[in-house]
Amino acid sequence: MxxxxxxxxxxxxxxxxxxxxxxxxxxxxxxQGIDFTGGSLWQLKIEGVSSEEVQSFFNTKLKLPLSSISFDAANSSYALTLENISDAERQAALASIKSGFAKTAEELDFWSVSPxxxxxxxxxxxxxxxxxxxxxxxxxxxxxxxxxxxxxxxxxxxxxxxxxxxxxxxxxxxxxxxxxxxxxxxxxxxxxxxxxxxxxxxxxxxxxxxxxxxxxxxxxxxxxxxxxxxxxxxxxxxxxxxxxxxxxxxxxxxxxxxxxxxxxxxxxxxxxxxxxxxxxxxxxxxxxxxxxxxxx
CATH class of the missing domain: 1.20.1640.10 (Multidrug efflux transporter AcrB transmembrane domain)
Known part of the structure; x- marks a missing residue:
């Protein structure tokens, strides 16, 4: 050639x-992800609900608007990106999720990056x-x-x-x-x-x-x-x-x-x-x- x-x-x-x-x-x-903008990334295992339902619950019930949401079918988990939240806010939100949205919800990972x-x-x-x-x-x-x-x-x-x-x-x-x-x-x-x-x-x-x-x-x-x-x-x-x-x-x-x-x-x-x-x-x-x- x-x-x-x-x-x-x-x-x-x-x-x-x-x-x-x-x-x-x-x-x-x-x-840009939270590495470059700051914020929190929360990975939750929630079965039997759609991405739209998860986003709606966070926006309306928890008053924690999500920047992005992605679903991993391999382990039925959601990767949620949101503004920086404290440990107390995270624990309160997780308790609300388990009591009013998904009883079997499980936290897989969480980390935050400051601006x-x-x-x-x-x-x-x-x-x-x-x-x-x-x-x-x-x-x-x-x-x-x-x-x-x-x-x-x-x-x-x-x-x-x-x-x-x-x-x-x-x-x-x-x-x-x-x-x-x-x-x-x-x-x-x-x-x-x-x-x-x-x-x-x-x-x-x-x-x-x-x-x-x-x-x-x-x-x-x-x-x-x-x-x-x-x-x-x-x-x-x-x-x-x-x-x-x-x-x-x-x-x-x-x-x-x-x-x-x-x-x-x-x-x-x-x-x-x-x-x-x-x-x-x-x-x-x-x-x-x-x-x-x-x-x-």
Whole structure:
């Protein structure tokens, strides 16, 4: 397959996906979890009632408006997000639930995050993503420092940075849309998933770039960079796809059979792994030709 010949098709697909993701984030915004906004998350096992009934009871009887509610069919539990409540308020609400709504109700988990802590978590999450992006790019530039022709080493780092941003924006845009339509909230699990995706996708990119570097050093015809890239991709594509498929199969099993608390962490990983593999093969390598010094 001549990937370089059709590079503008692959790059066009990525540009369209990134543009759609940016639109999604700017138009819908993010529905933030309590990690970033502050509040309480209460997990209750309540059988035989619907989500609408639970929400109505909290809103009208307990006077505790819910920000979000999700149901885990695996253990008949509800994850309820609401404003910060004290331990005394929680105990009183639980007693009211058992006496006037569901006698068999059982508390599975509860935790609160204050607004000051949530602001600190948000700053830390943003800093972590920025540091990873810059650190990985500098590392790639250092690893490829011995190559100056036909593409300078720092450009390998720049291309890696571009593909990492690509791999972060697409899952982020997806979650912005899901937050609007399905009330999914982003939290620290989402940030951790993005960091894992960046680490996995940069590994794929390094594998392809390293093979390109080897073939450039072996070849006397550095002007034919497109041929070298095509050959290098052909030598590594099976390994990259097989590795990604193995991870995708495991993540798919976790998504459909795992606990609710991991469901959207896994979904972020699935989206990031898929598009990360695509970018390492069809985006990062073809972009090297855009920085080709010697086009003879």
């Amino acid at each position: 001549n990937i370089i010949k059709h590079k503008w098709i692959f790059l066009g697909v990525s540009i369209a996906l990134v543009a759609a993701s940016i639109f999604s984030m700017s138009y819908f915004g993010f529905r 000051s802590v949530s602001d600190e978590i948000k700053r830390g999450a943003i800093m972590a993503i920025v540091m990873v992006l810059v650190g990985i790019s500098l590392y790639i530039a250092f690893v490829f420092r011995k190559i100056s022709q036909p593409v300078s080493s720092w450009k390998y780092g720049l291309i890696t940075l571009i593909t990492l941003v690509h791999n972060v924006l697409i899952p982020a845009g997806l979650f912005a849309a899901l937050g609007h339509y399905l009330q999914l909230a982003v939290d620290t699990n989402f940030i951790v998933a993005l960091l894992v995706v960046m680490g996995f996708s940069v590994h794929d990119t390094i594998v392809v770039f390293d093979r390109i570097r080897e073939n450039i050093l072996k070849s006397r015809h550095v002007g034919h960079l497109g041929d070298i890239i095509n050959r290098s991709i052909g030598e590594t594509i099976r390994r990259s796809i097989n590795t990604s498929l193995t991870l995708i199969l495991v993540l798919s099993a976790l998504y459909f059979m795992g606990p609710l608390s991991l469901k959207y962490f896994v979904l972020t990983m699935l989206a990031g792994t898929t598009f990360g593999t695509y970018s390492s093969i069809f985006v990062a390598s073809p972009m090297l030709t855009l920085f080709h010094r010697d086009r003879s």
